[in-house]
Amino acid sequence: MDSSGGLRWRRLGSLKPIQTKKGAGKSYKKAEEDEQPLSPSARLFHEPDFNVHVTAIMGGDSPICPRLIKDNLVLSIQKHPRFSSLHVTDAKTGEMKWVRTKVDIEKHVLLRDITPLDLEQFGSPEKILEEYVYNLTKSSLDKSKPLWELHILNLESSEIGRTGGFGIFRIHHSLGDGTSLMSLLLACTRQVDDPEKLPTIPGQDKNKKKILESATTNRSTPGIKLFGMIWECVKRIWFLVELMWNTLVDVVMFGATTFFLKDTDTPIKALPGSEFRPRRIVFRVVSLDDMKLIKNVMKMTINDVALGVTQAGLSRYLNRRYAEEKGHDNGATEKNNNLPKNIRLRSTLLINLRPSPGIQALADMMEKDTEAKWGNWIGFVLLPFKIELRDDPLDYVREAKSTIDRKKRSLEAVYTFSISELVLKFLGIKASSALSHKIITRTTMCFSNLVGPQEEIGFYGHKISYLASGSYGQPHALMINYQSYASKMSVVLSVDESVIPDPHQLLDDIQESLQLIKDAAIAAS
Template sequence: MESIRRRKPSLKPIETKGKATEAAEEEPLSPSARLFHEPNFNVHVIGIMGLKSRITPQVVKEHLPHTLLKHPRFSSLQDTNTPFKGCPGSEFNPRRVVYGTVSLDDMKLVKNALNMTVTDVALGVTQAGLSIYLNRRYGEGKKDKGATEKNNNLPKNIRLRSTILMNLRPSVGIQALADMMDENTEAKWGNCVGYVLLPFKIALRDDPLDYLREAKATIDRKKNSLEAIYTFSTSELALKLFGIKASSSISHRIITNTTMCFSCLPGPQEEIGFYGHPLAYIAPGSYGQPHALMINCQSYINKMTIVLSVDESVIPDPHQLADDFEQSLKLIKDAVVERGLCHE
């Protein structure tokens, strides 16, 4: 009997009725299915089939499109070819790195008003900025009537997934080099990073706070899972068992099936210096990843720097995208203040 490998599918977030902050699907989930997808009760049903004969791939391929692939809840979707999606080999193209600085105090104001984290706010701002930018790109040649739900140029059901890096160190933040080299410290030297695959909801919202609510609902599911730990452990295991080439090939294949990469890192809360030279900001970026877009958010004292690393053949106007992120934060902050959710 041929054995069947068991793989945990990468599930897209299930949107259900019953919450004011979530949109309804074409076919609402049953009460028990909605229960299974609550953040504190996130259950996946795994089916294992044992076959008495070898699988005939051609027969399976012929029947799948007429059965399982037509099911309204089937979630193995290739998450759309948008203006952000890089072509194969994008990692070898020239890069442009741009950055914009926003107020960390503004992000904390929103965070405290809505009982979120800074990362939640950063994700919401990113989701809003990406939606506004793509709406403009899809509407090229049309008269700009504003980015509202009514004046929407976006195609329906855009699927955009991001690889989000997560720090798995016991001690977060930037540590002193001498402390990291100490044998007895928790802040060990070397990388300890896992990642999760996070779908971004690309849509225009008349209420700017909806961007935050949607982003938080999605990231909370990921935080309550062990996905980051699994990806880190699997990478280490593959490296030990198969070597660096096989391990890097596996990671590269996973990443190329996503559209972009995102990270949000806390920085020093007090001014630091480089050999007596005080720093004004920290703007980390990267080069060589198989994405046309990478977004790094880095805090430093009372500032948040948003750094974009882009393939200019795909995103020719990165400064406009950075401006969209800044404008999105302003819209969200203004909505919080106008509704009296907090005090400046």
């Protein structure tokens, strides 16, 4: 523990210099193949006002063995082009490139043992973890080495009768988007019940669905077939018309936001410079089965439910904050509450348009040196949140589904990506960064939902109890991320405490909203 009360860590092993010489190591090909330019989106994440880092927390019931992790992780990481490369700026052209280097695992895996003194000061291992991550967000990754780290916190305390370990990945966002980074993490894991198998991700079997639809059509009479073909043609024409209209409206809204359209100044709206302040990252593990129950009763998706629960939780939280500001409480019902009318509150979604390689492709890439697409290719989607109190909790998820269905029928992400590319090409990276920063600061928050494995997994022999992914460095004062894992769902908040001083209260509101919506769904079934 340092004098300021912060948590210190110690490095594992000696610090050896990283090799940056072209062609270093027999495993690398010729220098021309080792150097690749950064994508425009990756370059964006190196701008001072967009220096975003991803954090992925793994919780376990037993201490983590650093030697076992290092010996296995280095074998996978050194085969990965992004995790084994430096960012180098060409002195003549100013172009940033990925340059392969030899990974010194001792510089990337960091150990911190939790002591009885830590427990006495902070009260619980979870609070120690929270403070440790908070201190991490005060700094950026060292650019003299590949931009990732794994921090290990181990607890062995007979005083409280508990043992356990936490693994905290800190990764620069220029290495890839959340889905790609999660795929890489999962490619380093195996199923607990079958250690030879990779974890699996939930997904629809679209081919099977098409086969069943085709079989049904083939059994129909000629008249029914003709009617079906006409109806399909009408639906496709209507879909294209709706797609073009929605896209036009979304692009106009994007332009309006760029020049003048701002969200309402609510108590959770970021203050200037929020991206430079440290972040409090907290999370709550809830039941994924509860969310599936709501999904099945309402005939929706997990994403619909997550958005609905978030809208409900934010509405409850803001209703309380407005009551505190006014000095009196008007209640918490649909008719009597403290919320202003017509609050404009939007989330900025960063959508990676590059096809996701998936767990299997990344596993093959790391184990067999095969090719797989990687990186950031990002467009914006502006997702409106309805901040209102509802007497019927199911209204929150109905409205969420309507919002998401509308956004699915739009090419907003493709067009905003194209606009950003044009700005970058003709005006440069500074102008592109300024455009992105302006869009984000005129919205309120960031919302995401990462799909995790369906089975319990082990990270090089260490069973994982939960996963919780977040980030810091974004201009928003609030980021909410949902992370599924087996039968659990982690709700992760990354907040600027100068704006949101009570993030655990917001977690309480989200959890209570989930319970109310679940109870209403059961009653309606």
